[in-house]
Amino acid sequence: MSTAVTGRSRRGTAARGVPYLFLAPAIVLFALFLLLPIGYAGYLSLRKVKVSGLGLGRNSRKEIFAGLENYRTALADPELWGSAGRVLLYGLTLLPVMLGLALLFALLLDRPRVRLARFSRLAIFLPYAVPGLIASMLWGFLYLPAVSPFTDLAGWLGLPEPDPLTGGSVFFAIVNIAVWGGVGFNMIVLFTSLRAIPGEIYESARLDGCTEFQLAVRIKIPLLLPSLIMTTVFSLIATLQVFTEPLTVRSLTNSISSTWTPLMKIYRDAFAQNDIYSAAASSVLIAGVTLVVSFGFLRLVQRQAFGGEDR
Amino acid sequence: MTALATSVPVHDDVDPAGPRRRPGRRTAWLPTAVLLIGAIYCLLPLAWVAAAASKSGSSLFTTFTFAPGGDLLANFREMSGYGGGVYWKWLLNSLLYAGVGGVLSAFVSGLSGYTLAKFRFPGRGVIFNVLLAGVLVPGVTLAIPQYLLLAEVGMTDTYWAVLLPNILSPYGIYLARIYAAAAVPDTVLEAARTDGASEGRIFGRVALPMMLPGLVTVFLFQFVAVWNNFLLPFVMLSDDDKFPVTVGLFTLLNQGQAAPALYSVVIIGVLISVIPLIALFLLLQRYWRLDLVSGSVKG
Numbered sequence: 001m002s003t004a005v006t007g008r009s010r011r012g013t014a015a016r017g018v019p020y021l022f023l024a025p026a027i028v029l030f031a032l033f034l035l036l037p038i039g040y041a042g043y044l045s046l047r048k049v050k051v052s053g054l055g056l057g058r059n060s061r062k063e064i065f066a067g068l069e070n071y072r073t074a075l076a077d078p079e080l081w082g083s084a085g086r087v088l089l090y091g092l093t094l095l096p097v098m099l100g101l102a103l104l105f106a107l108l109l110d111r112p113r114v115r116l117a118r119f120s121r122l123a124i125f126l127p128y129a130v131p132g133l134i135a136s137m138l139w140g141f142l143y144l145p146a147v148s149p150f151t152d153l154a155g156w157l158g159l160p161e162p163d164p165l166t167g168g169s170v171f172f173a174i175v176n177i178a179v180w181g182g183v184g185f186n187m188i189v190l191f192t193s194l195r196a197i198p199g200e201i202y203e204s205a206r207l208d209g210c211t212e213f214q215l216a217v218r219i220k221i222p223l224l225l226p227s228l229i230m231t232t233v234f235s236l237i238a239t240l241q242v243f244t245e246p247l248t249v250r251s252l253t254n255s256i257s258s259t260w261t262p263l264m265k266i267y268r269d270a271f272a273q274n275d276i277y278s279a280a281a282s283s284v285l286i287a288g289v290t291l292v293v294s295f296g297f298l299r300l301v302q303r304q305a306f307g308g309e310d311r
Numbered sequence: 312m313t314a315l316a317t318s319v320p321v322h323d324d325v326d327p328a329g330p331r332r333r334p335g336r337r338t339a340w341l342p343t344a345v346l347l348i349g350a351i352y353c354l355l356p357l358a359w360v361a362a363a364a365s366k367s368g369s370s371l372f373t374t375f376t377f378a379p380g381g382d383l384l385a386n387f388r389e390m391s392g393y394g395g396g397v398y399w400k401w402l403l404n405s406l407l408y409a410g411v412g413g414v415l416s417a418f419v420s421g422l423s424g425y426t427l428a429k430f431r432f433p434g435r436g437v438i439f440n441v442l443l444a445g446v447l448v449p450g451v452t453l454a455i456p457q458y459l460l461l462a463e464v465g466m467t468d469t470y471w472a473v474l475l476p477n478i479l480s481p482y483g484i485y486l487a488r489i490y491a492a493a494a495v496p497d498t499v500l501e502a503a504r505t506d507g508a509s510e511g512r513i514f515g516r517v518a519l520p521m522m523l524p525g526l527v528t529v530f531l532f533q534f535v536a537v538w539n540n541f542l543l544p545f546v547m548l549s550d551d552d553k554f555p556v557t558v559g560l561f562t563l564l565n566q567g568q569a570a571p572a573l574y575s576v577v578i579i580g581v582l583i584s585v586i587p588l589i590a591l592f593l594l595l596q597r598y599w600r601l602d603l604v605s606g607s608v609k610g
Contacts, residue, residue, distance in 0.1 A: 018510045022426040023438060025419050029479035034445055037456035044459070105349055108342040115343045122593075123350035126357065129588040131539035133557045134581055137564060138356035141363070141578070142376075149359075149376035184353060212339075241452065244541045251564050263452070263542075270455050271546075279455060287452045294447050 038287070044280035045070050070281035079259045080282060084289075087261050090175060091239040098179045099232060102186035103224070107216045109187075110194040121191070125184035132181055136248035139177045140165075144252065165253040177245045182238075186231045193227040194220060229301050233294050240290045243267070262286050357585065364579040368572045386579045393563075393576050400552060401559035402584065405538055407470070408555055412477040413534035417526045420480055424487025425518050429500060439488070445481035458546045472547040473555070477537050483529040486603050490525030491518065527598045531591075538588060556584045 048066035074080055105124055109117050127135060143164040145151050150162050164173040197220070205215055221228075243263040250256040258272070259265035262282065270279035359376060366380030374380065390398055427439050457476050461467045495518050503513045519526075541557045548554055551562065560580050567573040592599075 016432070019426050019430040019432040019435070022422050022430075022510075022514070026423040026442060026479060026484060027438070029419065029475075030442060030445060033457060033476045033479060034448060034453065037453050037460055038448070040460055041456040044456075101349070105346060108346050111339060111342050113337065113339040114346065115338050116347060117343075120346035120350040124346075124353045126589060126592075127353050129535065129592050130357075130585055131541065131557050133539075133541045133561055134585060135356070137560065137577070137581055138360055141574075142356060142359055144372075146372035147363075147376060152375060180353065180356070183349075237447065248561065248564070251561075251568060266452075266455060267546075276455075276459060283452045283455060287448060290452070291447055
């Protein structure tokens with residue numbers, strides 16, 4: 001592959017071209033499947049189709065420059081704002097619940113004298129292996145009153161039948177699917193970093209009479225901070241692009257609109273309504289907001305957590 | 312990033328019954344109970360699908376949720392025969408997309424991570440940061456522009472349309488770089504160079520084997536990511552012969568609204584689609600280097 005290099009390699013340093021050659025596949029793929037689509041979306045977002053006459057003849061539909069018109073339309077669209085607000089609320093509910101549970105489980109797994117910990121760890125991690133689409137189908141069926149175990153349970157207890165798929169509770173039904181799918185992976189990441197902390201740190205604290213709870217709050221959680229920040233950023237990015245779960249549950253209920261989340265709206269605009277231009281404008285907006293939010297969060301917590309540190 | 316750590320901490324045994332546990336003390340009942348409740352919550356839907364797969368279409372909605380029925384084989388035959396066995400085609404497609412995508416991704420990540428960790432060259436920092444910024448770009452918002460671009464060159468509705476966008480993994484490159492920095496000693500590379508080995512050979516014969524445990528992790532991540540991905544194949548493909556199992560089951564579910572008899576086919580299809588990944592996990596658990604993810608390996 002790079003035999004021409006050997007002459008220079010003898011001196012112990014690599015030929016100058018080699019690193020670039022080795023990085024070429026990644027750079028080409030990055031350009032083709034990341035930069036180019038982003039650029040193309042940006043280009044499309046500035047264009048529109050102009051229909052002249054009755055829109056019948058071959059040249060009656062022409063693509064023209066539209067300036068920021070698509071952005072203005074998108075920003076003035078109450079559906080986009082509605083879906084964005086819903087996702088905001090969704091994130092504010094999902095992230096604390098999912099990451100809080102993940103942290104709780106990780107800390108409990110790391111505690112001494114816990115039985116069946118291996119089984120619990122595996123069981124909680126298992127949903128990671130289940131695609132979001134499949135998870136939504138599983139829960140979607142379990143939410144159907146005719147199938148749901150909660151219907152029977154409520155019957156025994158003499159309570160009214162719960163129906164998670166109607167009205168406002170469908171929101172929590174979707175949050176629950178995401179919690180189920182995400183808690184295990186985040187738990188494992190946090191647990192792995194807990195195991196990497198040398199045990200001696202705890203010994204002296206225990207000798208001083210520190211309880212397991214104090215140990216968790218005063219020592220373990222602060223040491224977990226970098227991992228917590230990372231899991232939060234990744235969960236944040238995933239949250240803003242929620243699509244699969246509501247789309248799937250939509251097959252089982254009428255309480256989810258086709259523009260329930262921003263991405264569902266983009267999908268509908270692009271494919272159901274064939275308006276790729278406004279879909280592109282909304283895509284650019286969503287991608288921009290995601291970048292700003294995740295960068296902003298990183299900057300914010302880094303300043304707070306590693307204020308004096310220079311990395 | 313430049314400090315050279317020659318040994319990588321090994322976490323083969325992440326069983327909590329490790330040295331931190333003091334023997335002969337009482338069980339901590341509350342933590343045990345909380346964890347078991349979490350475990351039951353996570354197993355609940357899987358237990359349901361196992362029970363429901365054995366029910367006939369009508370008893371699905373009439374019998375108790377977790378009571379098994381006696382129609383497992385009948386459901387299985389019906390699913391296998393559906394659309395001329397198209398379900399098995401979907402499962403194979405998923406395996407192909409995730410398997411080939413995962414291997415290619417691990418290779419490209421390994422090569423890039425190794426280069427970024429072990430070579431000094433102008434632009435190294437910039438290239439790494441630009442590649443890494445890709446992590447923050449929401450992959451899903453890319454799917455639609457990717458579709459439009461591939462449509463321009465007539466490549467939508469092909470295997471390539473799902474495979475190619477899945478090879479580059481910024482996160483995989485990041486993990487591979489950390490792992491290469493920790494697991495491949497500079498002295499070994501220098502020795503190989505002194506022996507006159509070409510750079511390509513050094514990577515293939517020396518560095519790659521040393522990085523293998525880290526690359527298995529990258530492979531697993533990408534395998535799961537592709538296997539679980541729904542939007543990209545959903546957008547790219549229209550021919551149901553090329554669907555992965557997620558998209559296939561979604562179309563079945565939608566038809567089920569009109570023909571509820573299909574629900575029993577969907578449910579056993581879901582059960583069978585979940586088995587390969589769970590098996591993969593239980594088998595490869597030991598090679599899953601999560602200390603890489605949590606940043607416990609310092610490069």
